[in-house]
Amino acid sequence: METRTEISSLGEFGLIQRINKATKTTLPDTITGIGDDAAVIDTGEEYGLLTSDMLLEGVHFDLTFFPLKHLGYKAIAVNVSDIAAMNGIPKQVTVNVALSNRFSVEAVDELYEGIRIACKDFNVDLVGGDTSSSRSGLMISVSVFGKVKKEKVTYRSTAKPNDLLCVTGDLGGAYLGLQLLEREKQVFLANPQMQPELEGKDYVVQRQLRPEARMDVIYELAEAGVIPTSMIDVSDGLASDLLHICAQSGVGAVVFEERLPIDEQTFLAASELNIGPVTAALNGGEDYELLFTVSQASYELIKNNPKITFIGYMTDKRDEIVLHTKADSRVPITAQGWS
Amino acid sequence: METRTEISSLGEFGLIQRINKATKTTLPDTITGIGDDAAVIDTGEEYGLLTSDMLLEGVHFDLTFFPLKHLGYKAIAVNVSDIAAMNGIPKQVTVNVALSNRFSVEAVDELYEGIRIACKDFNVDLVGGDTSSSRSGLMISVSVFGKVKKEKVTYRSTAKPNDLLCVTGDLGGAYLGLQLLEREKQVFLANPQMQPELEGKDYVVQRQLRPEARMDVIYELAEAGVIPTSMIDVSDGLASDLLHICAQSGVGAVVFEERLPIDEQTFLAASELNIGPVTAALNGGEDYELLFTVSQASYELIKNNPKITFIGYMTDKRDEIVLHTKADSRVPITAQGWS
Numbered sequence: 001m002e003t004r005t006e007i008s009s010l011g012e013f014g015l016i017q018r019i020n021k022a023t024k025t026t027l028p029d030t031i032t033g034i035g036d037d038a039a040v041i042d043t044g045e046e047y048g049l050l051t052s053d054m055l056l057e058g059v060h061f062d063l064t065f066f067p068l069k070h071l072g073y074k075a076i077a078v079n080v081s082d083i084a085a086m087n088g089i090p091k092q093v094t095v096n097v098a099l100s101n102r103f104s105v106e107a108v109d110e111l112y113e114g115i116r117i118a119c120k121d122f123n124v125d126l127v128g129g130d131t132s133s134s135r136s137g138l139m140i141s142v143s144v145f146g147k148v149k150k151e152k153v154t155y156r157s158t159a160k161p162n163d164l165l166c167v168t169g170d171l172g173g174a175y176l177g178l179q180l181l182e183r184e185k186q187v188f189l190a191n192p193q194m195q196p197e198l199e200g201k202d203y204v205v206q207r208q209l210r211p212e213a214r215m216d217v218i219y220e221l222a223e224a225g226v227i228p229t230s231m232i233d234v235s236d237g238l239a240s241d242l243l244h245i246c247a248q249s250g251v252g253a254v255v256f257e258e259r260l261p262i263d264e265q266t267f268l269a270a271s272e273l274n275i276g277p278v279t280a281a282l283n284g285g286e287d288y289e290l291l292f293t294v295s296q297a298s299y300e301l302i303k304n305n306p307k308i309t310f311i312g313y314m315t316d317k318r319d320e321i322v323l324h325t326k327a328d329s330r331v332p333i334t335a336q337g338w339s
Numbered sequence: 340m341e342t343r344t345e346i347s348s349l350g351e352f353g354l355i356q357r358i359n360k361a362t363k364t365t366l367p368d369t370i371t372g373i374g375d376d377a378a379v380i381d382t383g384e385e386y387g388l389l390t391s392d393m394l395l396e397g398v399h400f401d402l403t404f405f406p407l408k409h410l411g412y413k414a415i416a417v418n419v420s421d422i423a424a425m426n427g428i429p430k431q432v433t434v435n436v437a438l439s440n441r442f443s444v445e446a447v448d449e450l451y452e453g454i455r456i457a458c459k460d461f462n463v464d465l466v467g468g469d470t471s472s473s474r475s476g477l478m479i480s481v482s483v484f485g486k487v488k489k490e491k492v493t494y495r496s497t498a499k500p501n502d503l504l505c506v507t508g509d510l511g512g513a514y515l516g517l518q519l520l521e522r523e524k525q526v527f528l529a530n531p532q533m534q535p536e537l538e539g540k541d542y543v544v545q546r547q548l549r550p551e552a553r554m555d556v557i558y559e560l561a562e563a564g565v566i567p568t569s570m571i572d573v574s575d576g577l578a579s580d581l582l583h584i585c586a587q588s589g590v591g592a593v594v595f596e597e598r599l600p601i602d603e604q605t606f607l608a609a610s611e612l613n614i615g616p617v618t619a620a621l622n623g624g625e626d627y628e629l630l631f632t633v634s635q636a637s638y639e640l641i642k643n644n645p646k647i648t649f650i651g652y653m654t655d656k657r658d659e660i661v662l663h664t665k666a667d668s669r670v671p672i673t674a675q676g677w678s
Contacts, residue, residue, distance in 0.1 A: 005445060006443065007442065007472075012470065012472065015470055018448075023455070023465050029486075030430070030466060033466035039466035043383060044384040045383040046382070050431055050433060051433070051467060052469065052482050054435040054478075056437055056471060056473055056478075059437070059472055059473060060471070094391035094482060099346075101345070101347065103346065104344055104345065105357070106342060108358070109357075116361070116362070123365075123366070125372055126362050126373070127373060128372065128373055128377065128378045128390060129391050131358060132398060132399075133346075135475065135476065136475050136476075139478055141391070143389070143433060143482035145389050
């Protein structure tokens, strides 16, 4: 009898690890393959960057509250964010879309309007891809090609002890925005006469529905003459993404709870939903901010940038990745947010 | 009231045209965007090539007869074929896979074994992508990055009158292989005791289940010192793909029916299924052979290559794309195979 192992017994992360472990690269121009935000390809004078990600209806988004235009935008932004995390400049994108006959031509137009607005905002060209019918639901798969000067490429694996840990923007908002949208959906399903109560919650809702890739910060780092020693984008949550940097760099980290940048609306939403704001910041995910390390000398050059917050530092204790709490205790940071 | 236009009223081709028409490229390093087999990107010394395509269960493949290992192979091969059609060398691939909990870890292993075999055969590195759960069925989205010397890139739009029209391998087999597999599936569904009758049909079945990208011919053209004047891969069928070359190059074409390369097994399957073999060759699709034009001088250098068949020539009559039949009449070639 054939063995059948359920994917749930490995988990999504375990499955990805299983696939990656069996994958080796062989070409001299493949500088790095799987394991960073984007693959790095030697194209001669510069490095090329390649990344790809897929969004599926019912898994990654819920069209009962996700406008198609925003979805198109987000599909581009989250992939551009992976190029940003390599300190690169995104250039060309391909978009594959599959949709069932539930969708009209007007719906497709909305989706592509969002895609085109994102392409304009991030200065990338839509150069290919495919539209296909699906048996059920909507799927979007985006690939981005980008470029980076060879001396500027930034990996997850090169953080050093005593580097300072920084993050852009603020954290936890996208997760709480999603919780609010889910709550309003349940209210609406129970009573379709009810209007959604999202007044004063526009920021966290927007963090979920229309995330930005922080290309602005990439350009500002370049202007300041700063090359991070390591970088990742915050897609799974600060905790999980910091653990990637630590594991791949062989370093530990101390994060100061009081330094975590959390927007006022995020605090209010957290309070309303009875979720800890620090938990949302650490494990919420989908913020698409940049988490990076810099040398202390580099930090002097960016410390006045209001988009960048110093939140901690790296250590040589590779097994100690801790949150230094406001009460001056230290608690281990663990990855959550994996299904 | 909002307007709702059904996608079926435009057709898949019409929808793609609508999207493409609204898409403009703006970056100086985007040499060509949508409209060829792959996008062309200026990376400095060379051109980069980027292409992406998606296969969906129930739309592009039927797992009742499609082994997962072959499916993984095919997903890579059909994308590599698009790089070949630009006269390029494929280098790196990303693979996004979404699957429902109907699939076991062993099934995922099978799929990725096929992907890895194809990567080895075509000498490409798997460098990224994503595995995700889906609500129903299996989806694979593959992107390939390739390279080509600037003077060697081959477009659809550059065929010239009097160029000779050539095709690699043989045509119509993949389509007839699919028809046979579909027939055996119906027989099996009606009577599960029946064994599939596919003896002596291994070639056409393999053409469907395990197509090859013709990188071998790309290397042989390079060795012969031949750069085609235009090229496309035969994915939608010779007719449809020839019409792309003619429309984009502004030329006409004459194809000789008696020159169409059709394998003996394809003839036999066509006869058994009561399908015209020439129809299968012209409109069947999925052969993933290369259709290209060469100058008469170049043709002299490749005419003894048994993998390449001369099937016609290009003319300056852009509205006349005709099949010169064995009975010496000329009939217009029209695109079919679009849903």
